[in-house]
Amino acid sequence: xxxxxxxxxxxxxxxxxxxxxxxxxxxxxxxxxxxxxxxxxxxxxxxxxxxxxxxxxxxxxxxxxxxxxxxxxxxxxxxxxxxxxxxxxxxxxxxxxxxxxxxxxxxxxxxxxxxxxxxxxxxxxxxxxxxxxxxxxxxxxxxxxxxxxxxxxxxxxxxxxxxxxxxxxxxxxxxxxxxxxxxxxxxxxxxxxxxxxxxxxxxxxxxxxxxxxxxxxxxxxxxxxxxxxxxxxxxxxxxxxxxxxxxxxxxxxxxxxxxxxxxxxxxxxxxxxxxxxxxxxxxxxxxxxxxxxxxxxxxxxxxxxxxxxxxxxxxxxxxxxxxxxxxxxxxxxxxxxxxxxxxxxxxxxxxxxxxxxxxxxxxxxxxxxxxxxxxxxxxxxxxxxxxxxxxxxxxxxxxxxxxxxxxxxxxxxxxxxxxxxxxxxxxxxxxxxxxxxxxxxxxxxxxxxxxxxxxxxx
Amino acid sequence: xxxxxxxxxxxxxxxxxxxxxxxxxxxxxxxxxxxxxxxxxxxxxxxxxxxxxxxxxxxxxxxxxxxxxxxxxxxxxxxxxxxxxxxxxxxxxxxxxxxxxxxxxxxxxxxxxxxxxxxxxxxxxxxxxxxxxxxxxxxxxxxxxxxxxxxxxxxxxxxxxxxxxxxxxxxxxxxxxxxxxxxxxxxxxxxxxxxxxxxxxxxxxxxxxxxxxxxxxxxxxxxxxxxxxxxxxxxxxxxxxxxxxxxxxxxxxxxxxxxxxxxxxxxxxxxxxxxxxxxxxxxxxxxxxxxxxxxxxxxxxxx
Numbered sequence: 001x002x003x004x005x006x007x008x009x010x011x012x013x014x015x016x017x018x019x020x021x022x023x024x025x026x027x028x029x030x031x032x033x034x035x036x037x038x039x040x041x042x043x044x045x046x047x048x049x050x051x052x053x054x055x056x057x058x059x060x061x062x063x064x065x066x067x068x069x070x071x072x073x074x075x076x077x078x079x080x081x082x083x084x085x086x087x088x089x090x091x092x093x094x095x096x097x098x099x100x101x102x103x104x105x106x107x108x109x110x111x112x113x114x115x116x117x118x119x120x121x122x123x124x125x126x127x128x129x130x131x132x133x134x135x136x137x138x139x140x141x142x143x144x145x146x147x148x149x150x151x152x153x154x155x156x157x158x159x160x161x162x163x164x165x166x167x168x169x170x171x172x173x174x175x176x177x178x179x180x181x182x183x184x185x186x187x188x189x190x191x192x193x194x195x196x197x198x199x200x201x202x203x204x205x206x207x208x209x210x211x212x213x214x215x216x217x218x219x220x221x222x223x224x225x226x227x228x229x230x231x232x233x234x235x236x237x238x239x240x241x242x243x244x245x246x247x248x249x250x251x252x253x254x255x256x257x258x259x260x261x262x263x264x265x266x267x268x269x270x271x272x273x274x275x276x277x278x279x280x281x282x283x284x285x286x287x288x289x290x291x292x293x294x295x296x297x298x299x300x301x302x303x304x305x306x307x308x309x310x311x312x313x314x315x316x317x318x319x320x321x322x323x324x325x326x327x328x329x330x331x332x333x334x335x336x337x338x339x340x341x342x343x344x345x346x347x348x349x350x351x352x353x354x355x356x357x358x359x360x361x362x363x364x365x366x367x368x369x370x371x372x373x374x375x376x377x378x379x380x381x382x383x384x385x386x387x388x389x390x391x392x393x394x395x396x397x398x399x400x401x402x403x404x405x406x407x408x409x410x411x412x413x414x415x416x417x418x419x420x421x422x423x424x425x426x427x428x429x430x431x432x433x434x435x436x437x438x439x440x441x442x443x444x445x446x447x448x449x450x451x452x453x454x455x456x457x458x
Numbered sequence: 459x460x461x462x463x464x465x466x467x468x469x470x471x472x473x474x475x476x477x478x479x480x481x482x483x484x485x486x487x488x489x490x491x492x493x494x495x496x497x498x499x500x501x502x503x504x505x506x507x508x509x510x511x512x513x514x515x516x517x518x519x520x521x522x523x524x525x526x527x528x529x530x531x532x533x534x535x536x537x538x539x540x541x542x543x544x545x546x547x548x549x550x551x552x553x554x555x556x557x558x559x560x561x562x563x564x565x566x567x568x569x570x571x572x573x574x575x576x577x578x579x580x581x582x583x584x585x586x587x588x589x590x591x592x593x594x595x596x597x598x599x600x601x602x603x604x605x606x607x608x609x610x611x612x613x614x615x616x617x618x619x620x621x622x623x624x625x626x627x628x629x630x631x632x633x634x635x636x637x638x639x640x641x642x643x644x645x646x647x648x649x650x651x652x653x654x655x656x657x658x659x660x661x662x663x664x665x666x667x668x669x670x671x672x673x674x675x676x677x678x679x680x681x682x683x684x685x686x687x688x689x690x691x692x693x694x695x696x697x698x699x700x701x702x703x704x705x706x707x708x709x710x711x712x713x714x715x716x717x718x719x720x721x722x723x724x725x726x727x728x729x730x731x732x733x734x735x736x737x738x739x740x741x742x743x744x745x746x747x748x749x750x751x752x753x754x755x756x757x758x759x760x761x
Contacts, residue, residue, distance in 0.1 A: 207710060416516065
């Protein structure tokens with residue numbers, strides 16, 4: 001063996017060097033004049049509004065910045081898969097995009113992981129920053145108090161209902177539920193009087209992920225307790241501790257259980273299907289097979305001319321009602337707010353160029369355009385006043401009014417994992433695998449392990 | 459390898475020409491060895507390292523070493539135990555019972571069939587195998603879906619509808635895997651069966667052995683080695699099936715079709731627990747190794 005090794009080693013070393021050299025040759029695709037931008041592409045191939053919009057902005061950027069190029073990195077995936085894909089891209093300077101579209105609730109955990117670059121210096125010098133609403137600026141801040149993103153819009157939530165179906169069921173056209181029971185009562189009436197129609201959709205389960213947690217559970221949970229206006233049922237900001245699931249949590253799960261066990265909602269297998277969100281706003285609502293949907297302000301974007309499923313009749317057909325609190329406690333309504341924002345990856349090799357691109361994305365003209373196309377609720381005062389914006393978005397006026405009583409999600413960096421645990425609890429009561437009490441116990445155990453013991457019961 | 463040990467004391471190894479030839483023998487495989495080391499041993503080593511840390515995809519400043527925590531956690535995690543059980547069910551039903559038996563049956567039938575039948579049947583079966591996993595996954599999703607092909611057929615036959623993706627997801631994905639993987643077993647067994655000398659079968663026939671007896675006493679013992687190899691390859695491949703299940707059920711509803719690879723993905727990427735997910739991956743490797751050892755033993759003992 002010994003004599004053999006003496007030449008095998010140089011040969012081996014040579015090959016290693018050659019392989020390594022060819023590897024690094026591959027990775028120098030990081031052209032200093034190309035700025036890369038990563039965003040989520042809809043899983044429905046017909047929906048290309050983000051691609052179309054970004055392509056136009058890219059063209060403008062290339063016109064105004066001579067010699068620079070924009071490379072779009074569309075990630076066609078469900079939201080959950082988009083987050084993990086982008087996080088993996090941002091781990092290495094070789095793959096990191098320069099500009100990243102971040103869901104606002106991912107900003108905190110991603111900052112903690114060191115994926116994002118603070119933008120305080122840049123926004124301070126940028127005139128438009130003053131026009132952003134304070135709540136939006138807060139959402140772009142991490143726990144360390146620094147700003148890491150520029151929000152391109154926000155969203156609120158409520159109940160979309162189909163007036164035609166309501167008419168058939170003998171329910172009012174200007175329906176305004178005061179309590180959860182009112183919602184369930186309406187669902188039962190529809191089930192009895194309009195067969196063949198799904199009375200109520202509330203997202204649930206791990207496949208829907210954050211949609212289940214936010215449009216489903218949190219819309220319920222934030223409306224429980226004696227003071228839903230100020231009380232945070234998930235996270236105690238002062239002590240930085242997570243709140244264990246108590247009565248409000250159980251009542252909310254019971255609502256979900258009632259909807260699915262009494263067949264007031266979609267069939268369970270359909271509800272747990274990963275494509276449920278697409279199905280609801282591309283099929284079920286436009287085909288008038290769904291009477292009520294607890295969902296977000298952006299729903300109408302697909303029904304516009306630029307959307308994937310144009311449906312001009314939505315204006316007459318769809319009514320909107322705020323989501324009530326459990327027993328009608330003040331302020332009488334609940335909404336959750338999220339929204340997406342543009343960030344610069346920490347490992348980007350061209351942060352300055354990246355910031356230039358963000359400024360182009362959020363020029364007044366482009367910001368208005370995106371709010372219109374993406375059915376976003378404006379976070380900038382100048383965009384919010386724009387007549388084009390006010391006229392074009394389905395339900396813009398209604399959803400802008402919801403901002404006042406809307407809640408933002410907890411800032412703790414483990415929130416995404418808490419969100420998954422909530423979706424899991426919802427799924428287990430939806431399928432009937434466990435009771436509400438069992439699901440809550442399992443959630444509390446998981447919460448304790450996720451938060452490393454930093455939990456409190458209020 | 460160490461052939462130089464046999465030389466007499468006083469001599470200093472083989473003559474230079476021999477030594478040179480030995481060195482040259484290494485040269486052609488050196489690039490392959492180097493590539494294997496870089497691209498296989500490197501990542502595997504890195505994986506083993508990650509499995510002993512609490513690395514997270516997001517929400518963590520820097521990972522720290524946690525020893526065997528991830529592994530002890532797995533054994534106390536009811537979801538992990540559930541995933542192991544489902545993986546075993548999936549492997550036994552779809553690989554050992556399904557692909558293997560069906561592949562042998564098809565190969566046996568095709569031996570007796572006419573050339574046209576053989577060509578057509580072979581082409582159809584192999585088509586399923588050539589399809590990319592994700593395409594096969596979507597095809598079978600639409601097949602088993604409530605508004606899918608299977609229900610249309612059942613409708614036509616006036617039989618009650620099924621909803622297996624929801625009611626029996628592990629069986630649905632097992633059938634899908636059988637559909638996709640049988641071609642491989644069929645090819646292996648076709649080759650093995652054609653190796654059996656005609657005379658042996660004929661003389662058994664003359665001695666009065668019926669079909670069943672011939673299969674048990676002649677065919678199976680003679681292709682024993684192929685059975686072993688085929689079982690091993692099938693099992694290892696089935697253990698790591700991910701795309702098929704992900705496309706059809708995502709491991710749901712609940713965790714009723716969550717086999718180990720899906721569980722691993724769920725933990726590593728949806729829950730952002732890269733360290734834990736990697737530990738599960740290593741345990742999956744262990745399950746595969748156990749199966750291999752059993753098969754190798756069986757093969758050796760019967761010689």
